[in-house]
Amino acid sequence: MAARLMSVDVETIVVGAGAVGLAVGRCLAMAGQEVMLLEQHALIGSETSSRNSEVIHAGIYYPPGSLRARLCVRGKELLYRFCAESNVAHARCGKLLVATHESQLPKLAAIKDTAERNGVTDLEPLGANAARALEPELACVAALISPSTGIIDSHGYMLALEGHIEARGGSLVLRCPVERIGHTGDGLYRLITGGEAPGIIACRNLVMSAGLFASKLARTLRFDAGYGVPETYYAKGQYYALSGPSPFKRHIYPTPHGAWLGLHATVDIGGRCKFGPDIEWIAEIDYGFKPEKLEQFLSFIRSYYPGLDASRLHPDYTGIRPKLYREGEPVPDFAIHGPQMHGLPGLVALYGIESPGLTASLAIGEMVAGMLARP
Numbered sequence: 001m002a003a004r005l006m007s008v009d010v011e012t013i014v015v016g017a018g019a020v021g022l023a024v025g026r027c028l029a030m031a032g033q034e035v036m037l038l039e040q041h042a043l044i045g046s047e048t049s050s051r052n053s054e055v056i057h058a059g060i061y062y063p064p065g066s067l068r069a070r071l072c073v074r075g076k077e078l079l080y081r082f083c084a085e086s087n088v089a090h091a092r093c094g095k096l097l098v099a100t101h102e103s104q105l106p107k108l109a110a111i112k113d114t115a116e117r118n119g120v121t122d123l124e125p126l127g128a129n130a131a132r133a134l135e136p137e138l139a140c141v142a143a144l145i146s147p148s149t150g151i152i153d154s155h156g157y158m159l160a161l162e163g164h165i166e167a168r169g170g171s172l173v174l175r176c177p178v179e180r181i182g183h184t185g186d187g188l189y190r191l192i193t194g195g196e197a198p199g200i201i202a203c204r205n206l207v208m209s210a211g212l213f214a215s216k217l218a219r220t221l222r223f224d225a226g227y228g229v230p231e232t233y234y235a236k237g238q239y240y241a242l243s244g245p246s247p248f249k250r251h252i253y254p255t256p257h258g259a260w261l262g263l264h265a266t267v268d269i270g271g272r273c274k275f276g277p278d279i280e281w282i283a284e285i286d287y288g289f290k291p292e293k294l295e296q297f298l299s300f301i302r303s304y305y306p307g308l309d310a311s312r313l314h315p316d317y318t319g320i321r322p323k324l325y326r327e328g329e330p331v332p333d334f335a336i337h338g339p340q341m342h343g344l345p346g347l348v349a350l351y352g353i354e355s356p357g358l359t360a361s362l363a364i365g366e367m368v369a370g371m372l373a374r375p
């Protein structure tokens, strides 16, 4: 009970220590704010940020002018610079976006056009022979090569961000679930935290970067009439890893199916090849792996990698995308809601930060720091 009465005052709190929360925390700390990150788990990046493809996306697919497009392209530039300066393992390995059937050629041309409108002007079309000269195991009728696509050690990235925050006097509190948030007339947010050391922490600025739990957390706050907290839906993706040497040097992406980028082959920073993620809409957070999906994976992967030896594939992991739409509905943009949207001063709420959130994280941080800049 005594712990419940404890009150700590901090200028700015970020709830959630995934890649985005950490990047936001770093940008705020660099801007001179006193920052504290609160994370419910015992380790940083225990949810979506450690369960993704780790691809540094070029910014190819997203609607021109959207936050996803702009923050991806800007984020990619910031991320490469950050990785180089902070010794985070990464590689500008490139990717091939492939058409496996003539019917996909118009889609490939449309993607090149979208990429150019997003400022990604380095895509080059390749014929089947040129693509196979680069990646001899590949089967395709044509491809686009994206030289600025890369790969990152996402955990090393998050550790480096944590180091930057702490070097600027910021702090990270682990095992600190935020259960409720109140906003009072004195302009402060009061966060009721649970876990091992329950307490109340007051701050003037608050960033909710809670990933899959964004809507649940936001609903504990009382907003002005007229603001509705967006609903978060879940779409799980599963990965298989390939044992032995990777057949590819670059990532191989099939032509997207709607908003789903297809079962791609990625080569991680250790040279390991994995395939995924698929997409399965789920009602509750559940990271369980479904081995019965193997046949579906095999037939999809063989469309561009016919030499696949099934005995080399083994279950890897799953990740869950926080979606702001139901299956089949139009795909909305990232939702980064500041006071103009919800009416509460000093509050930024992030919802639906799915792919390319890892790539965009530093640009999201830059944007949020701008929204919370001191007058």
Ligand SMILES: Cc1cc2nc3c(=O)[nH]c(=O)nc-3n(C[C@H](O)[C@H](O)[C@H](O)COP(=O)(O)OP(=O)(O)OC[C@H]3O[C@@H](n4cnc5c(N)ncnc54)[C@H](O)[C@@H]3O)c2cc1C
Binding pocket: 015, 016, 017, 018, 019, 020, 021, 022, 038, 039, 040, 041, 044, 045, 046, 047, 048, 049, 050, 051, 052, 053, 054, 055, 056, 057, 176, 177, 178, 179, 209, 210, 211, 212, 213, 214, 217, 236, 237, 277, 318, 319, 320, 321, 322, 353, 354, 355, 356, 357, 358, 359, 360
């Ligand atoms: C299958 C898959 C593949 C992807 N591939 C890529 C890719 O290749 N490239 C790319 O750029 N992006 C990719 N993404 C997207 C990227 O992984 C995410 O956009 C990014 O990791 C989101 O980071 P985050 O910090 O917002 O969320 P998270 O990593 O989920 O972090 C949110 C944190 O908030 C904490 N939290 C929540 N509620 C509370 C609370 N009440 N109190 C305290 N803590 C709380 C959680 O524990 C969690 O640690 C992929 C996503 C998925 C699912």
